[in-house]
Amino acid sequence: AQTVTQSQPEMSVQEAETVTLSCTYDTSESDYYLFWYKQPPSRQMILVIRQEAYKQQNATENRFSVNFQKAAKSFSLKISDSQLGDAAMYFCAYRSGNTDKLIFGTGTRLQVFP
Amino acid sequence: KAGVTQTPRYLIKTRGQQVTLSCSPISGHRSVSWYQQTPGQGLQFLFEYFSETQRNKGNFPGRFSGRQFSNSRSEMNVSTLELGDSALYLCASGETSTEAFFGQGTRLTVV
Numbered sequence: 001a002q003t004v005t006q007s008q009p010e011m012s013v014q015e016a017e018t019v020t021l022s023c024t025y026d027t028s029e030s031d032y033y034l035f036w037y038k039q040p041p042s043r044q045m046i047l048v049i050r051q052e053a054y055k056q057q058n059a060t061e062n063r064f065s066v067n068f069q070k071a072a073k074s075f076s077l078k079i080s081d082s083q084l085g086d087a088a089m090y091f092c093a094y095r096s097g098n099t100d101k102l103i104f105g106t107g108t109r110l111q112v113f114p
Numbered sequence: 115k116a117g118v119t120q121t122p123r124y125l126i127k128t129r130g131q132q133v134t135l136s137c138s139p140i141s142g143h144r145s146v147s148w149y150q151q152t153p154g155q156g157l158q159f160l161f162e163y164f165s166e167t168q169r170n171k172g173n174f175p176g177r178f179s180g181r182q183f184s185n186s187r188s189e190m191n192v193s194t195l196e197l198g199d200s201a202l203y204l205c206a207s208g209e210t211s212t213e214a215f216f217g218q219g220t221r222l223t224v225v
Contacts, residue, residue: 035213043202045216091157100145100208101170104157 002027004094006105013082014113020067021077021108023092031097034068036077039107040088048090051075053097079110087112116141118207118217126223132193135220139186139207145169146188147214148180151202160203163188192222200224 003026013019025034036048051059051068059066063080079086092105119138127133139146148160159172163182180190186207192199200223206214 033213037216042218043221044218045204045206047213047215050213095214099162099170100147100164100206100214101159101162102147102149102157102206102214103159104149106156 002029002032002094002096002103004092004103004105006092006108008108009106010109010111012111012113013079015082015084017082018078018080019082019110021079021090021092021110023075023077023105025073025075025092025094027073027094029096033095033097034066034075035093035095035102036064036066036075037091037093037104038086038088039091045091049077082112084112084114086110118205118215120203120205120217120220122220123218124221124223126225127195129195129197129224131195132191133195133222134189134191135203135205135222137188137190137205137207137217139188139205140215143207143209143215144186145208146182146186147206147208148188148190149204149206150174151204151219152200157204160190195224197224 032053034051038046049061067076089107091107093102121136145164147162161180162170166182177193182188202219204219205217208214
């Protein structure tokens with residue numbers, strides 16, 4: 001069975017600084033996707049970034065980028081130039097290639113200080 | 115395009131009652147998944163439906179059931195409610211090989 005582990009329950013960063021959230025996963029599959037979702041206090045889950053396992057290039061979306069280490073089964077999220085609006089719970093998620101079922105990590109609460 | 119719509123947003127029920135939650139996916143999406151979110155257990159997968167067929171089921175008791183209609187709208191039902199069923203229930207829609215888009219959730223409180 002696939003598992004997703006987020007070892008940092010809480011992280012904090014100063015506005016305009018950079019922070020990295022960690023995620024590791026375990027799978028024996030070759031076809032899968034990885035995601036980072038953000039859940040602000042409104043509880044709406046918002047997609048931050050996605051990575052296809054077959055792509056070697058790390059995904060980037062504006063201030064958000066990932067470090068995808070397939071052999072190490074690691075998928076960290078880097079947030080650059082942090083903003084107050086980035087404060088939220090961040091969930092790492094895994095999805096097999098032939099399903100829409102998401103397996104989530106336990107989440108990391110990110111605080112951003114002015 | 116309208117997003118994923120979940121109704122109702124909030125619900126209070128008594129132990130032993132049953133409840134039905136609704137999810138309308140983004141137009142054109144054939145896949146709907148349901149998740150339960152609690153402080154203790156985190157986000158747990160309930161079911162996945164694709165074109166009216168249950169494609170995957172999570173590890174929940176038989177009191178939890180769901181279905182999907184021909185227009186892709188989905189409902190989940192919880193019978194004989196227990197206090198531990200109090201949670202945020204999230205619905206997501208998508209097409210395989212794309213990302214899942216989530217609704218705002220239904221907050222269920224069982225008293």
